[in-house]
Amino acid sequence: MYITLDGVSRQYDSIWAVDRVTMGIGKNEFVSLLGPSGSGKTTLLRIIAGLEKPTTGRVLIDGEDVTDLPPHKRGVAMVFQEFLLFPHRTVSENLAFPLRMMKLPAAEIAERVAWVVGILSLGGLEKRYPNQLSGGQQQRVALGRGLVGRPKALLLDEPLANLDRELRQEMEVEIRRHQSALGIPFIYVTHNQEEALSMSDRIAVVRKGRIEDFAARTDIYDRPKTAFIAQFVGRSNRFEGTVDAAGRHVATRCGTILALPAPLTAGHAVQLFIKNEKLRLAPDDGTDGASHGANRLACTVKDVILRGAYADYILAFGDRELNASRPRSERAFLSGEAVIAHLNPEDIDLFDMDGERPS
Ligand SMILES: Nc1ncnc2c1ncn2[C@@H]1O[C@H](COP(=O)(O)OP(=O)(O)OP(=O)(O)O)[C@@H](O)[C@H]1O
Ligand SMILES: [Mg+2]
Numbered sequence: 472m473y474i475t476l477d478g479v480s481r482q483y484d485s486i487w488a489v490d491r492v493t494m495g496i497g498k499n500e501f502v503s504l505l506g507p508s509g510s511g512k513t514t515l516l517r518i519i520a521g522l523e524k525p526t527t528g529r530v531l532i533d534g535e536d537v538t539d540l541p542p543h544k545r546g547v548a549m550v551f552q553e554f555l556l557f558p559h560r561t562v563s564e565n566l567a568f569p570l571r572m573m574k575l576p577a578a579e580i581a582e583r584v585a586w587v588v589g590i591l592s593l594g595g596l597e598k599r600y601p602n603q604l605s606g607g608q609q610q611r612v613a614l615g616r617g618l619v620g621r622p623k624a625l626l627l628d629e630p631l632a633n634l635d636r637e638l639r640q641e642m643e644v645e646i647r648r649h650q651s652a653l654g655i656p657f658i659y660v661t662h663n664q665e666e667a668l669s670m671s672d673r674i675a676v677v678r679k680g681r682i683e684d685f686a687a688r689t690d691i692y693d694r695p696k697t698a699f700i701a702q703f704v705g706r707s708n709r710f711e712g713t714v715d716a717a718g719r720h721v722a723t724r725c726g727t728i729l730a731l732p733a734p735l736t737a738g739h740a741v742q743l744f745i746k747n748e749k750l751r752l753a754p755d756d757g758t759d760g761a762s763h764g765a766n767r768l769a770c771t772v773k774d775v776i777l778r779g780a781y782a783d784y785i786l787a788f789g790d791r792e793l794n795a796s797r798p799r800s801e802r803a804f805l806s807g808e809a810v811i812a813h814l815n816p817e818d819i820d821l822f823d824m825d826g827e828r829p830s
Pocket of ligand 2: 512513514
């Protein structure tokens with residue numbers, strides 16, 4: 472592994488902001504640290520950068536133990552949410568700044584600045600000041616300032632949080648492309664699951680200072696290891712209930728019966744999640760005799776939200792709501808319509824009440 476965190480912890484007063492984190496990141500990997508506010512993502516990134524000292528544990532970069540090295544001797548660069556550009560310096564001067572700190576010769580500085588201007592499409596903007604740039608251009612300059620020193624790794628802390636959605640999506644593609652082209656690891660901190668899913672090879676889900684799971688993005692999304700991940704990644708409907716005497720069904724608290732993907736111990740209290748896009752809808756025209764059987768929930772459409780290629784349905788089911796997301800190419804439903812929502816047992820993610828997969 473190119474970057475290794477070995478039992479890294481960081482204590483502030485009485486709390487462990489980072490708690491015994493061990494993970495390895497490959498040389499050409501895009502890794503996201505995804506977690507809610509306060510989970511310890513920034514602290515972990517700052518520990519890798521050397522801006523924060525771990526209370527315990529070691530950090531290795533490219534085979535070298537850098538735990539006691541200051542930031543500028545680690546060869547990694549960091550990009551922040553607040554772009555932190557110098558307002559009274561031009562784009563060129565902002566880009567050249569880290570190289571001047573490294574005391575590189577003028578010719579090499581000019582060459583490297585031209586290189587980042589080229590790869591980040593900043594040509595023509597070199598003489599402008601930050602307040603004469605769009606948000607996306609400012610973010611590119613910030614990215615360029617990270618890359619200009621040819622770092623061994625780039626650490627990014629919510630770099631797109633201040634951009635609007637459309638620009639953010641463009642920048643996601645661009646950042647990912649730079650990572651592949653440069654062949655260095657990018658470690659990307661975000662609380663935005665869409666960002667993490669769109670760019671990463673692997674995602675580390677951070678919760679209360681610990682890594683809840685570190686896996687390929689498809690595994691994080693499709694096979695969440697814990698209830699926390701099921702709730703945090705993607706959008707889903709949650710049910711609680713108790714496994715029936717035969718061990719094959721769950722009687723939920725909201726009064727419905729759900730067939731289980733695999734048999735479980737009778738009486739076991741469980742929580743189940745089904746992603747919005749896995750909930751299938753059919754008109755409830757009374758012809759479906761099994762319409763109120765297991766895994767078929769009779770609902771009424773309360774609201775329809777159009778999302779381009781998808782329609783999000785808010786469904787009234789008893790005294791709760793369910794959420795379904797269906798492609799627009801399917802039959803559309805209108806507010807007030809009676810529908811059957813069908814949950815395929817294979818699409819159910821099931822956990823103990825403590826959030827773990829039942830053994
Ligand atoms: N310098 C500090 N002194 C005391 N506590 C701190 C310090 N820095 C962070 N913390 C605490 O450590 C925990 C983790 O903070 P951190 O900034 O790493 O979270 P985060 O996941 O980056 O959150 P966000 O998504 O809001 O940026 C929080 O409880 C925070 O209050
Ligand atoms: Mg943070």
